[in-house]
Amino acid sequence: MRVGYRGSAFAGFAYQPDQRTVAGEIIRALETYLRRPVELTCAGRTDAGVHAIAQHVSIPITAEESQLNGATLKRALTALLPDDISVGALYQAKKGFSARFDALSRSYRYRISAGWTRPVMAWDHAWWLRSNLDVERMYEASRCLIGEHDFKSFCKAASAVGKPTSRNVISLTISQIEEAGEPLVAVDICGNAFLHSMVRTIVGTLVEVGRGRKEPQWVEEVLAACDRRAAGQCSPAKGLTFTGVAYPPEALTPWLKEGV
Numbered sequence: 001m002r003v004g005y006r007g008s009a010f011a012g013f014a015y016q017p018d019q020r021t022v023a024g025e026i027i028r029a030l031e032t033y034l035r036r037p038v039e040l041t042c043a044g045r046t047d048a049g050v051h052a053i054a055q056h057v058s059i060p061i062t063a064e065e066s067q068l069n070g071a072t073l074k075r076a077l078t079a080l081l082p083d084d085i086s087v088g089a090l091y092q093a094k095k096g097f098s099a100r101f102d103a104l105s106r107s108y109r110y111r112i113s114a115g116w117t118r119p120v121m122a123w124d125h126a127w128w129l130r131s132n133l134d135v136e137r138m139y140e141a142s143r144c145l146i147g148e149h150d151f152k153s154f155c156k157a158a159s160a161v162g163k164p165t166s167r168n169v170i171s172l173t174i175s176q177i178e179e180a181g182e183p184l185v186a187v188d189i190c191g192n193a194f195l196h197s198m199v200r201t202i203v204g205t206l207v208e209v210g211r212g213r214k215e216p217q218w219v220e221e222v223l224a225a226c227d228r229r230a231a232g233q234c235s236p237a238k239g240l241t242f243t244g245v246a247y248p249p250e251a252l253t254p255w256l257k258e259g260v
Contacts, residue, residue, distance in 0.1 A: 001026070001059070001077075002088040007051040008124060008238065009084060014045045022046075022085060026057060029080035033073070034065065043099045043245040044106050044194065049237030051125055054088065054244045058099035066092060070255030091252035102251060105170055105190050107244040110203045110235065112185040114210075121180035127203075127239035133185055133210035139174045141209040141216035144223055145202065146172055152226040154202050155195035156234075165226075168192040174206070185210075188243075197234050205232035 003026065011019035015027065023040050030038045043056040070090050077087050093102075111126035113119040114133040119126055152165040169191045177186045187203050205222055208214040214232075222230045 001057045001090055003055050004053045004086040004088055006084040007049045012048045025085055029077050032080055033076050041099050043103045046242055047237055050240045052242035055242050056099040056245045058097055090255040092255050093252055102247055104246045105192055107190040108199045109241050109243045110187040110239050114185050119182055122182050126184055127236050131211050135174055135176055137216055138206045138210040141206055141219040142172050144220040145169050149223055150226055151195055151198055153222050153228055153231045154198045156197040157228040159196040200235045200240055201231050204235040208232040
């Protein structure tokens with residue numbers, strides 16, 4: 001499944017028995033329709049408040065279920081899910097496919113509303129910084145983050161204990177955009193995988209440079225430190241959106257069967 005969601009009212013993606021989560025709502029809808037227990041695997045567990053346009057979730061199905069009408073199933077799930085979760089598409093894959101382990105890369109966009117004009121349309125999905133930003137300085141500072149590095153400085157300290165912290169950032173761009181008539185700064189990042197709070201901490205660190213508080217070369221020093229205390233703040237969750245996942249060619253086939 002390719003799903004999107006507004007993260008504001010969720011305690012993150014991962015299922016928690018006493019919290020409202022994205023996984024919990026999807027499991028409830030699937031179990032209602034399929035009338036059996038289901039288990040989910042996702043491409044990247046998002047934190048509380050983080051949004052998604054193209055999160056991917058895999059669920060093992062039976063041979064009989066594989067013959068269901070895909071369009072009917074999509075409509076049924078849309079009816080069963082709350083209005084802050086959207087089913088974008090359904091696919092079928094070979095046995096053993098995992099939305100998490102078969103992913104080649106994951107992509108995120110972080111939106112910033114810079115300046116003293118309160119955002120209107122972007123209020124729920126952008127960080128209102130109340131400060132101007134030098135985007136060119138931020139871009140210069142970000143170049144050292146491209147490639148495979150130890151990103152321990154950009155990871156939530158408690159989640160890095162005893163775990164590998166090397167990741168490969170494939171691309172990182174910073175641009176001035178306009179959405180719904182409002183100017184925003186967009187930080188787009190793609191990598192093979194990400195550590196807990198890694199994207200939000202990268203953004204918070206680059207903002208220090210964009211505000212003129214730090215020089216661009218400071219980010220390289222932060223990266224080399226391998227110490228969370230060396231980096232900038234973790235930017236607010238609401239500005240982050242999970243925008244896509246890449247899989248090997250032909251791994252996913254659109255579910256268009258009409259059923260038998």
